[in-house]
Amino acid sequence: MSPVRSAPFVPLVALALGLAGASGCAAARAGLQVQDAIAAREQAREAGAEQDALYEYTMANRYLEKAWEEMGTGQYKMSVSLSKKSAAWSDQAVVQVERGARAVEVDLATLRDGDVVPHPEQPAPAPAAGTPPATPTPTGPIVPDDAPMPPAEPAAPAPAAPAAPEVP
DSSP states (O other): OOOOOOHHHHHEEEEHHHHHHHHHHHHHHHHHHHHHHHHHHHHHHTTEEEEEOOHHHHHHHHHHHHHHHHHHHHHHHHHHHHHHHHHHHHHHHHHHHHHHHOOOOOOOTTTTTTTTOOTTOOOOOOOOTTTEEEETTTTTSSETTSSOOOOOOOOOOOOOOOOOOOOO
16 A cells, blocks of 8 residues: 555645635625624614614615625625625714704795705705896706706817728
């Protein structure tokens, strides 16, 4: 019988175990981060974020759902990042609940397409006396509703095509 040499086999096993351990560590870290995000979201829910901070609570939920998805596909770094964002949104939800519910009063009967609803914490500036109501446009400054539309700019002429080479 010939003696079995195990020396070349040992480094391969160590390398394989090291790689498995590295991915296992990333998975464990992602799992812990997701659990932290779940705990933060639960704390926000118990504080009343579903009613008083719906935007922040929804963002926390969406980031957490995506973190779960990324962890399931083996994208552990992305899962950790998304879990941290979820926890941050949950924290923001708790802060918003402590500030109090947002109150946005909008008369939907007078709301038109293109109107901008003011931010609830900053009142809209009052228009100057004697000016007609203005509607902000997404591409430019505030324009009164009764102002004429500016003429459309003519299209630029197409560049001339290069001349065809002469055939000898």
